[in-house]
Amino acid sequence: MRVCLASTSPARLMLLRQAGIEPVTRSPQVDEEAVVAAVEATKGRMLPPDEHVLLLARRKAADVVATLAQLEPDFDGIVIGGDSMFAFDGEVLGKPLEPAVATARWEDMRGGTGILHSGHSVYRVAPGQDAREAHAVAQAAVTFADDVTAAEIAAYVASGEPLHVAGAFTVDSLGGAFITRVEGDPSTVVGMSLSTLRRLVRELGVEWTDLWSRELVS
8 A cells, every 4th residue: 555645844754654654755736825815815714723734734635646646647545645833822833944033932932831733634546536535633732841941942943953843843853852741642743643644544444554664564
């Protein structure tokens, strides 16, 4: 059973590999800002985080499914799309990009708890059959240590790691030492909830273990 990850995220790729799955990766061609803006204009309101991440996860997966239909019509397997957002004190925090922004966020977040929202879209694709989709949103609450010092924040920001990740932190790398608790599936914070993916895959009639790579689990 082949697996295609509709993302070039190193964290999502690593997560699947750690779970015994070796996917091919394709970059979805989706203008995320335009997609969200169009839907918000239609609805006449801003999308809350759950709707936002699910919308983008579904559009990304659908785009790659359409690409596979053109370039690899014999593809037989699973396509996985995902999107994540972090909300803290009612504010959605994207990638800080700038050191000053990351520093300010960590000063605000220490001792507090935020929610990581992760959208998932899974397609079952087979030659000669209509693609079938299952989707869901997972959440995980992340609590930060209240004794993170200014020097630790400065060193973490200087490492560059928090600049290019939603919420300005990781749980599976340098930032993990500053997180005291995760409530929910921990893999949600990395980029995708493995337990949610397993449920969606099974809804589509595929056993999770059929996705395992022999090379990775042997």
